Amino acid sequence: xxxxxxxxxxxxxxxxxxxxxxxxxxxxxxxxxxxxxxxxxxxxxxxxxxxxxxxxxxxxxxxxxxxxxxxxxxxxxxxx
Amino acid sequence: xxxxxxxxxxxxxxxxxxxxxxxxxxxxxxxxxxxxxxxxxxxxxxxxxxxxxxxxxxxxxxxxxxxxxxxxxxxxxxxxxxxxxxxxxxxxxxxxxxxxxxxxxxxxxxxxxxxxxxxxxxxxxxxxxxxxxxxxxxxxxxxxxxxxxxxxxxxxxxxxxxxxxxxxxxxxxxxxxxxxxxxxxxxxxxxxxxxxxxxxxxxxxxxxxxxxxxxxxxxxxxxxxxxxxxxxxxxxxxxxxxxxxxxxxxxxxxxxxxxxxxxxxxxxxxxxxxxxxxxxxxxxxxxxxxxxxxxxxxxxxxxxxxxxxxxxxxxxxxxxxxxxxxxxxxxxxxxxxxxxxxxxxxxxxxxxxxxxxxxxxxxxxxxxxxxxxxxxxxxxxxxxxxxxxxxxxxxxxxxxxxxxxxxxxxxxxxxxxxxxxxxxxxxxxxxxxxxxxxxxxxxxxxxxxxxxxxxxxxxxxxxxxxxxxxxxxxxxxxxxxxxxxxxxxxxxxxxxxxxxxxxxxxxxxxx
Numbered sequence: 001x002x003x004x005x006x007x008x009x010x011x012x013x014x015x016x017x018x019x020x021x022x023x024x025x026x027x028x029x030x031x032x033x034x035x036x037x038x039x040x041x042x043x044x045x046x047x048x049x050x051x052x053x054x055x056x057x058x059x060x061x062x063x064x065x066x067x068x069x070x071x072x073x074x075x076x077x078x079x080x
Numbered sequence: 081x082x083x084x085x086x087x088x089x090x091x092x093x094x095x096x097x098x099x100x101x102x103x104x105x106x107x108x109x110x111x112x113x114x115x116x117x118x119x120x121x122x123x124x125x126x127x128x129x130x131x132x133x134x135x136x137x138x139x140x141x142x143x144x145x146x147x148x149x150x151x152x153x154x155x156x157x158x159x160x161x162x163x164x165x166x167x168x169x170x171x172x173x174x175x176x177x178x179x180x181x182x183x184x185x186x187x188x189x190x191x192x193x194x195x196x197x198x199x200x201x202x203x204x205x206x207x208x209x210x211x212x213x214x215x216x217x218x219x220x221x222x223x224x225x226x227x228x229x230x231x232x233x234x235x236x237x238x239x240x241x242x243x244x245x246x247x248x249x250x251x252x253x254x255x256x257x258x259x260x261x262x263x264x265x266x267x268x269x270x271x272x273x274x275x276x277x278x279x280x281x282x283x284x285x286x287x288x289x290x291x292x293x294x295x296x297x298x299x300x301x302x303x304x305x306x307x308x309x310x311x312x313x314x315x316x317x318x319x320x321x322x323x324x325x326x327x328x329x330x331x332x333x334x335x336x337x338x339x340x341x342x343x344x345x346x347x348x349x350x351x352x353x354x355x356x357x358x359x360x361x362x363x364x365x366x367x368x369x370x371x372x373x374x375x376x377x378x379x380x381x382x383x384x385x386x387x388x389x390x391x392x393x394x395x396x397x398x399x400x401x402x403x404x405x406x407x408x409x410x411x412x413x414x415x416x417x418x419x420x421x422x423x424x425x426x427x428x429x430x431x432x433x434x435x436x437x438x439x440x441x442x443x444x445x446x447x448x449x450x451x452x453x454x455x456x457x458x459x460x461x462x463x464x465x466x467x468x469x470x471x472x473x474x475x476x477x478x479x480x481x482x483x484x485x486x487x488x489x490x491x492x493x494x495x496x497x498x499x500x501x502x503x504x505x506x507x508x509x510x511x512x513x514x515x516x517x518x519x520x521x522x523x524x525x526x527x528x529x530x531x532x533x534x535x536x537x538x539x540x541x542x543x544x545x546x547x548x549x550x551x552x553x554x555x556x557x558x559x560x561x562x563x564x565x566x567x568x569x570x571x572x573x574x575x576x577x578x579x580x581x582x583x584x585x586x587x588x589x590x591x
Binding site (some may be wrong): 018019021022024025028032033034035037038039042043045046057058059060061063 | 304305307308311327330331334335336337492519528530542543544545547548551563564565566
C-alpha cells in the first residue's frame with residue numbers, strides 16, 4: 001500500500017467515525033470507543049469498494065478484522 | 081373481535097402451527113395458548129385484580145410471547161423491557177410503572193429491585209414450565225383497559241409509559257394485517273421481527289402474525305448486527321412480510337446477496353419508525369421485483385402507525401416520500417401553534433384523532449394533559465394526540481412528514497429526546513453541563529449524535545480515551561442507541577440568553 005492509498009483509507013475512516021482523533025490512536029478499539037458499529041462497518045466496506053476497488057462482501061468480515069485503525073490498514077493492504 | 085379472542089381462535093384452529101420461530105426454538109400455537117393459560121392462573125395467585133402492569137424482561141425468546149399473553153389474560157397490561165436496557169433504566173421503569181411483578185425470561189441485572197416487587201423466573205414458559213406458587217382465577221383485560229405499556233424516551237431523563245388498550249390494538253391490527261392483502265403471499269405468512277419488543281414497531285409484526293395464525297420469525301440483535309449470521313438466519317426464515325426500520329433495510333442492502341434469491345417468499349416490506357428514503361425504496365424494488373414497499377407513519381401514542389402508502393415509481397422522483405393516507409378510523413389534522421386547523425398544503429403540527437389513540441401516559445396526568453386532547457370529527461368528540469411532528473396534507477389526504485417541533489429525534493428508528501441524554505450525561509462523574517446535538521446528513525436524516533460536556537476537571541488521557549471513559553459510564557444509564565457517537569469536552573457550554581445550551585454556537589465551534 002502506498003502513501004496515497006493509506007491516506008485515502010484514513011480519510012474514509014475519519015468520514016465513517018466522524019472524528020480525526022482516530023488518526024493518532026491507531027490501536028484503539030473503534031467498536032469499544034463507540035465510533036464504529038455494524039452500520040459504520042458496512043459503510044466502510046462500501047466506500048473501500050467505491051474508492052479503492054476492494055470488494056469484500058460484509059458476510060466475509062468479522063469485527064475483529066477491522067476493529068482498529070491499524071487492523072483496517074492491514075486488512076486493506078492484504079487485499080489491494 | 082379482540083386480540084386475545086383471535087389468538088385463541090388461531091390456537092383452536094391449528095394448535096400445531098408455528099407461532100414463533102427464534103433460532104432453534106419453535107413455539108406452537110397450542111404451547112403459546114396453554115403456557116399463557118397456566119401463567120395467567122399463576123399471576124392471578126400473585127397479584128390482586130388491580131390492573132397493575134407486569135414487566136416482562138428478556139429479548140427474543142419464545143417465552144416472551146407466552147409472558148405477554150399470560151399477563152393480559154390475567155387482567156394486567158405488560159411492559160416489555162429489552163435486554164439492551166441498563167439496570168438503572170429498568171429500575172426507573174419498574175418504579176414509574178408501579179409494577180409489582182417482573183417476569184424474568186432472562187435473569188434481571190444486578191441492582192434492579194424495588195420494595196414490594198416480586199421477580200418470577202419466566203425462562204421456561206415456552207417449555208410449559210410455570211414458576212411455582214399460588215394460583216388464582218384470572219380475568220382477561222377488557223377492550224377498554226390497557227393491553228401493553230411501552231416506555232419511550234422522556235425529556236426529563238426518565239422514560240414515560242404509553243398505555244395502549246386492547247381495543248386500540250385490535251383496530252390497529254385489523255388495518256395493518258390488511259396492508260399485506262393482495263400481495264401474493266403463498267401459504268402461511270411468516271412475519272419478520274427485527275425490532276426489540278420494547279420498541280413498539282414490533283407490535284406490528286407480533287400481533288399481525290399471532291391474530292392471523294401466521295408465524296413470527298425473530299432475529300436477535302446479535303444476528304441483526306452481524307452480516308454473515310444475518311444472511312444465514314434470513315436465508316432460512318421463509319419470511320414473507322418484512323417489518324423493520326428503513327435503517328435496518330439499508331444495513332441489509334449493503335450486502336449484494338440480499339435479494340429475492342435469499343428471500344424468495346418475500347412479498348411485502350412494511351416500514352415505520354423513521355423516514356424512508358427514495359434511494360432505499362428504489363433499491364428494494366429492484367432487488368425484490370415481486371415485493372411491494374409500504375411506508376407507514378405514526379407515533380407510539382397512536383398505536384404504532386396510522387397512515388400508509390404503497391411506494392410506486394411515481395413517488396421515487398421526489399426528494400421525500402409521502403408517509404401515506406390515514407387508516408379507517410383515524411383522522412389526520414394539521415394545526416398551527418394556536419391549534420387552528422390549517423388548509424391543505426400548509427405545514428403545521430400533525431394531530432392524530434381516532435380509534436387507536438392512547439389513553440395517556442401511565443401515572444403521568446401532567447404529561448397526558450399536555451399531549452392528549454379531544455377534537456371534533458364530523459360532529460363526534462374523538463380522542464386525539466398532538467404529535468409534535470410537523471407535516472402537511474395534500475388536498476387528497478396524502479401526508480408528508482416534515483420533522484419535529486421540539487428536541488425529539490429519530491436515530492435508526494429509535495425515538496430519542498435529546499434532553500433525556502443530556503440529563504443522564506450530567507449524572508456521569510465530573511460532568512457539570514452537557515448538550516447533545518443531532519447531526520444530519522444531506523437528506524436531513526439524523527446520522528449520529530454529538531455530545532458536548534463541560535467537566536469539573538479534565539482527566540488524563542487523549543480526547544478519544546476521555547470520551548470513551550465518559551461513554552462507558554453513560555451506558556449504565558441509557559441504552560446503547562442513546563450514547564452519542566461523538567463526545568467533545570469543551571471549556572464551557574455556550575448558553576443562550578434564556579439559559580439553554582446554545583446549539584448553534586456548539587455546532588459551529590465544534591472541530
